[in-house]
Amino acid sequence: MSQAPAADKRRAILDAAITVFARQGFHSARVSDVAAEAGVAYGLVYHYFDSKDQMLNELFSERWALLVEASQEIRRSDVPPREKLAGVANFIIESYRHEPELMKVIIVEVTRAANSFGRTHLPEIRQAYELVAEIVSDAQVAGEFRDDVDPDFAAMVFYGAIEQLLTGWIFESIPAADDDYERAKRLVVETICDGLEPRPVSDAVAG
Amino acid sequence: MSQAPAADKRRAILDAAITVFARQGFHSARVSDVAAEAGVAYGLVYHYFDSKDQMLNELFSERWALLVEASQEIRRSDVPPREKLAGVANFIIESYRHEPELMKVIIVEVTRAANSFGRTHLPEIRQAYELVAEIVSDAQVAGEFRDDVDPDFAAMVFYGAIEQLLTGWIFESIPAADDDYERAKRLVVETICDGLEPRPVSDAVAG
DNA sequence: CTCTAGATTGACTGGTCAGTCAGCCGGGAT
DNA sequence: ATCCCGGCTGACTGACCAGTCAATCTAGAG
16 A cells, blocks of 8 residues: 555545535536546546446435434434524534535535435435424424424425525625624524514513 | 428427426436427527527526516515515416426526526526515515514525425425415415414414 | 555546538528 | 528537556565
């Protein structure tokens, strides 16, 4: 081995793929671009991966599993439902904050690409949505959320909002300073839990 | 002319493009597929259009202009804000109901494809979002909506939800009977206006 | 020192399509 | 009758790129 346990080259290629896919988009990213970015010969990519697609699949699944895991833990935790939703929003937004390139690739090329890769990973994606639906459903059973909103529908609105938010950051159509992330976390939950119409009586939700 | 004013062939090609793009996705749709679907020679497509891209651009812009127009009219109309949002949701959902193929192409290939065509049409897309934001903002000024929710943010949640909904129908992951459309229209507005948490006092919204 | 297996290299192949172009066809004008 | 012209045709070209493969390298085992 040149200077590191072989697996590091594999990782280097995967990391290069993140950068290149984020910069050019999966479709217009050439395998040769990934190899160049990783400082590796073209052929080596095919030593570690079966295809260009496989790289993206792996990037997605690796990361998405963490989200599902985190969501499950949040669901089980013993806090008010509002905080559970905040927890999920927090996890996703922090993921973006720490690894914007990877998240960009996941959102743009998989989550929002319902046609191609989104189709392949639909079961995984659904799983995350369903966990939010279950959080809502649990809350309804406990009488903490109105029970005349369909939980699946609520999850749809929740993920729709977050996806829209990330898309805005990804394409720099909304500001992305530290405050903005924090503000966004707050607003998603507030908007979804409290709604747009005024509430006659303060529910006294001590921040 | 063979049998119709020449412009009809142009329309036929555009209609064929809708069908083919909806069926195969823009990327894997070949220009020859469009020509075949339209029952027209390959070269004729390039007689009427400069490129494959131009066809999609035209399909999108043509239709999106209607949405923007409708949104402007709804904003100006003299009804409660809740009904304005319902109006926009109604317009979009009815568009899908009547021309699912065209809407599928618009959503999948442009609106959600923030990378490629979405980028090109971002100004147009934004315009529609901003109109919803203005509807919310107007309502806040009039004291009909809480003013501690950012209007742009509310618009984001609104469109995020609708897009998610359409995506669900497009990929048949949620049921799409007549009732479902009507139910969805109601739920979007209810969820967004009333929120998930219970309201201590009935606002007496006579459905 | 030699052997072997896995890591690494990059030129090459095969297939795919968007877009071009040289020419045909049919109907109206003269 | 003949010319003209825009609509129309479809074979062809050029560019692009994922994936292959035979050859080379390197390091540790014997």
